[in-house]
Amino acid sequence: MPETTMENMPETTQEKSGERHITLRYRGRGSQIWIYLGKFLRMFVYQNDWKVLPMAAVIAGLVAMVTRFMFFRTMEGTLMSAFALTCVGIWNGCFNSIQVICRERDVVKREHRAGMHISSYIIAHLIYQALLCLMQTAVTVYVMRRVGIEFPENGLFTRWAVVDIGFTVFLVTYAADALSLWISSLARNTTTAMTIMPFVLIFQLVFSGGMLTLPEWSKPLTDMTISRYGLTALAAQADYNSRPLVSAWSSLISMRNSDITATVTVGQVLDYLADEENPGAAELRAVEFTQTMTSEQVLSLLRSDERTANVLRTVGDEVLLRAIGDGPVEIRFTLGEVVDGMAAKGRGKSP
């Protein structure tokens, strides 16, 4: 080991003011990351950091037991479950790192004085926390499957939805973890950090937009939350839009024996049916009717309208009877044709 006593202390290889010196090279940022990573991994065992894994399993189990019959099944259930899963990720992430820096603030200060690079320390923490979050995510997904949640068969990005959802939960957990790490680096002690944390959690939950209908002005705040992105991603991966809206159907079913009393004018009905842009009306307009009539009934129908009666008088009944024959006549028309005809009649044109 090179001795660095007073006798040989001024040593560098450069020629400086006529003196010869030997440069001693110390560990740079890259190799310091490994020193700290090793230290943190030891802490995982000694400092009970491993306890976050069973804690994640318990939390995931509780949430899974509540949501197992609605996740990936109904629209409302998927939304609630996605929100709950996002909350699990945020909770895990926050508790992983909220105390890690502030509790050893003095140690960090001392080691910084001894040559430690703050960037190496932080990067080592980020790598370690990423591993921790990855393990927690694996535990969470495993527990959810064991409890009985059936994940969709196909994912959006990979072939397996469970991988997609797991990756989303990891990102939510890691983002919350990094946020808490930042708070931990700002807080002077663990008490301060733990005082700040509930505010962060409440902000994340309230402004996620998942449970409460938020006013328009709060959109910039919503965009700043991890929960909003986590919720959106999970809902998309759970194919939220294609799930049945059970609450609406349930409401209708509960009303099936109820009397509905209302007064609607024919004009309102016609106006509704005449609206070609309304998809509901378009369906009704396409409904086809078939009416079977005798030739006598056709003649009396034509005579009932003044304009067709004039035509009959001109051509004579015999001509028409020859044309339609003696047998029954089948007339087909759609509801749209009827409505258009009536509308045209209303405007004074021939039907």
Place this chain on the structure above:
Amino acid sequence: MELVLIILFGGKSWYTVAMSALYIVGLYGLLKKSGVPGWWALIPCAREYMLACCAGREPEGRVTSLTSFFIIVLDAGIYLTGVYGADWETIIGAVGTLAVLEVALELILLIYTLRVCGGLVEVYGEKRRWLWLWVFADFIPALIWGWGKKYQPAWKVEDIRRELRAATSSGTAEVLEDGLTVNLRVRTVTEFFRKKILLRDIHLSIPPGRMVLLLGGSGAGKTVFLNAVSGYEKADATVQLGGRDMYREYKKLQYQVGYAPQQDTLRGKDTIYNTLMDAARLRLPKDVLPSERRDRVDEVMDIFGLTPSRTHLVEKLSGGQRKRVSIAAELISNPTLFILDEPDSGLDGVMARELMEELRQIADTGKIVIVITHTPDRVVDLFDDVIVLAKDEKRVGRLAFYGPIDDARAFFGKTSMEEIVKSINAPAVGGEGRADEFIGRFMEVQHA
């Protein structure tokens, strides 16, 4: 224009502006009376801090200043939302939220203003009923106290400019080729809007192989001095270790300095061996072989008698053992300058003595060891020299003595180190209050 009024006076209505203007006029006089330039009264946020300094309530002043800043920001936000808000729903929502935040801040401001005004009442020696006026109609007492000749503060805020001029014109210590030379002109710190002097005029040279005791009352600046000497917190100073400039070559020389802080700042859940091995990885040069590193760790553990408990967790160790681990972690890199801040705190007499004897042995290998201790007399025979720091009348840390132990006894006319500390401490803390006398005498000795 309205926004400017909000920022400067905290509101745009004519009565808010009028009351604020009167307050500023009163504050101008009040600050001048306390030795602070009156124009600070014109600057929002800064004026709150300056008023707190005049009241001797600087920490509270930081809070009032910051809170005032955030209130101004919220006021401006409310105003701008009202002017540029897209629709009523947005305006009502945003203004409501900002107003709720502002109420919380106003409450904080009220509490801290009470504390600041309490200090002001004490400084002016007035009755506490003035507090009500200060809190609810501040312009009235500000005008009366600021311009009334009857109202005078008991003390003034120090004028830093004169102190700085005096500090930079003082002498220098002789530079040692092999040893530590400290020429500290001044060490200042800027907090908020105010610069404070913590230390000034400390010039000394310590040859290698010396074990130096650092004495001083609470708040005399011992730790600040050691931080400045180690180069961790830079001062207006020239610190040379072995003829090399500590500040200019800090990145290279920081490994030559070992600093064991007062608290046992170690990770309790790690074993002794791993703690020292990590310290070795961090502090030893890159090209040291792993086997050499292990040997060095074993060697240091032997020096401090830690080998039998090498696999024990740090948190399970006794106070003395923990101190030893803390010191061993610094000794790993074989530093030239070894600084220890109260290494014997929490140790009984026997253990403290043993620890100091180990430090003496380290000094005997040619290193400089500087030790702060609050129980110096039980180990004073182990030290070569003593540095005595004392607070002068302006509450600035100054050098009251540096030299051999026996010379110190003769200089102060005392037989023990504790008596020396007592002689320089202020009467308020049970001392004799003779700091200025010794500082002056030692300056004369140094110049002679």
